[in-house]
Amino acid sequence: MDKTIPVYLFLGFLDSGKTRFMHENLCDRQFMTGEKTLVVLCEEGEEELDPSQYQGGRNVTVVTVNDKSELTQSFFEKAAKKARAERVMIEYNGMWLLNDLGQALPKNWQVYQIMMTADANTFDMYNSNMRQLVYDKISATEVVFFNRYDDSVDKMKLHTIVRAINRRANILYEYKDGSVENDQIVDPLPFDVNAPVIEVKDEDFGLLYLDAMDKPQEYDGKTVQFKALVARNPKLPKDTFVGGRFAMTCCVEDIRYVGFLCRWSKASTLANKGWYTVTARVKAQRDSLFGGELGPMLLVDDVKTAQKPEEETVYFS
Numbered sequence: 001m002d003k004t005i006p007v008y009l010f011l012g013f014l015d016s017g018k019t020r021f022m023h024e025n026l027c028d029r030q031f032m033t034g035e036k037t038l039v040v041l042c043e044e045g046e047e048e049l050d051p052s053q054y055q056g057g058r059n060v061t062v063v064t065v066n067d068k069s070e071l072t073q074s075f076f077e078k079a080a081k082k083a084r085a086e087r088v089m090i091e092y093n094g095m096w097l098l099n100d101l102g103q104a105l106p107k108n109w110q111v112y113q114i115m116m117t118a119d120a121n122t123f124d125m126y127n128s129n130m131r132q133l134v135y136d137k138i139s140a141t142e143v144v145f146f147n148r149y150d151d152s153v154d155k156m157k158l159h160t161i162v163r164a165i166n167r168r169a170n171i172l173y174e175y176k177d178g179s180v181e182n183d184q185i186v187d188p189l190p191f192d193v194n195a196p197v198i199e200v201k202d203e204d205f206g207l208l209y210l211d212a213m214d215k216p217q218e219y220d221g222k223t224v225q226f227k228a229l230v231a232r233n234p235k236l237p238k239d240t241f242v243g244g245r246f247a248m249t250c251c252v253e254d255i256r257y258v259g260f261l262c263r264w265s266k267a268s269t270l271a272n273k274g275w276y277t278v279t280a281r282v283k284a285q286r287d288s289l290f291g292g293e294l295g296p297m298l299l300v301d302d303v304k305t306a307q308k309p310e311e312e313t314v315y316f317s
Helices: 018-027 073-083 098-104 123-129 131-138 155-165 202-214
Strands: 005-011 037-041 060-064 087-091 109-119 143-149 170-175 180-182 223-231 240-248 255-263 275-286 294-305 313-315
Touching (some): 018 087, 018 109, 060 073, 109 123, 123 131, 123 155, 143 155, 155 170, 202 223, 202 240, 202 294, 202 313, 223 255
Parallel strands (some): 037 060, 037 087, 109 143, 143 170, 240 313, 255 294
Antiparallel strands (some): 170 180, 223 240, 240 255, 275 294
């Protein structure tokens, strides 16, 4: 079995600061600890990366991709072999869709982190004119780093664009003097957590899952209702099933099933992989099924057969 190679993916449009961001990482002694690193540049910007500038630069190999057609599994495997790569950094072209990259990456390459840079002064323009490409990048990223920011830029507009696509990404603003500020704007959830029954739309299941798993105590005693793909496992107690969905965490290659542990006396009557509307009371408790940690156990009041949603996969956004 081939050894897993971690991939660090840098996203953004031309002159958004991707190369400088990569340069800063390559200059970071905590990041540069001796691993042989393959750097793949898919866009020619104003700045260049020179391995001789870095601590342990002899372990850094830079290759350039000039055309999207070059993105093949064979290309990546040959480049990695030549560099004897133990990890990979990819500066991806903002005009190319991420799915093209996902299809080209070797099977043993695993995306560890996705970061996006954006020029705070031009980002709104890109969003207005290239919405699909903006959505493609923001929906996958873990961090959006707005550089060249100053108080003349509408921070709320930048925040709103990101949050309309991705609610989990961290947002950072770098001022022109080099100081960095975390985004502090609080977003309301798309469902009413104080309602007698918290009714969750199909597309919002991922947000409920993240919020309840992160703050189970805040849902303790509350009733939730959502559509779920039921999973039954002989390793679980007979009165227990999982109500969840398949979720895309970062890319098409990283779709996994996530769900809530549900207890119901009639669990054995449910069809495995059947679609149901589940109404249940949340109980925050420590359980071996949560690895001994505090988690949300759902005590089911009602289960009804349901039609599968139009979009079966949910997103953590």
